[in-house]
Amino acid sequence: MKIYVDADACPVKEVIIAEASDFEIPVILVTSFSHFSNAKQPSGVRTIYVDSGADAADYRIVRLVEKGDIIVTQDYGLASLGLAKGLIVLHHKGFRYTDENIDQLLQTRYLSAMARKSGQRTKGPKPFTAEDREKFRDLFKQIISREKLR
Known part of the structure; x- marks a missing residue:
């Protein structure tokens, strides 16, 4: 098992790295070259840089x-795409994507994009909170401890 992080704007990278290291699970941070850093990563963490393209x-x-x-x-x-490959996919606000919720999430995204395209203003995401961070930490620990036992 490995953990892949869409790392450009992920506010829980430190949580992922800390919890995964407790279970000795490799973490791969995938980020664009525009976020390049020479900072040394902890053991078990690798960064893959990609073009800045969409x-x-x-x-x-x-x-x-x-x-x-x-x-x-x-x-x-x-x-x-991750769900279609049978993977566990988590959001940084502490919920798990499932076959039951992904269609509604994609539909909402599509409708918001269409509204913006027609000139309407839409609300952005709510600010990330400390409560969101703890909700993610709890879910993440639960998932990786269960999956590590398999």
Whole structure:
């Protein structure tokens, strides 16, 4: 099992790295070259840099993942592709994408895009909170501890 993180705008990278290291699960951060850093990553963490083009990180993650891996992303399209491959896919706000919720999420995204395209203003996402971080941590620990036992 490996954990792939759509890392460009992920606010829980530190949580993922800390919890995964407790279970000795490799973490792969996939991010664009525009977020390049020389900072040394902890043991078990690897960074893969991709072009800054739209969806470049998503496509790289889809090419790399294997059955049993986990993806952390806020991108519904990537989540949908991960679910189609039978993977566990988590959102940084502490919920799991499922076959039951992905269609509604994609539909909402589509309707918002159409509204913006026609000139309407739409609300953006609510700010990320400490409560969201803890909700993610709890879900993430639960998932990786259960999957590690398999």
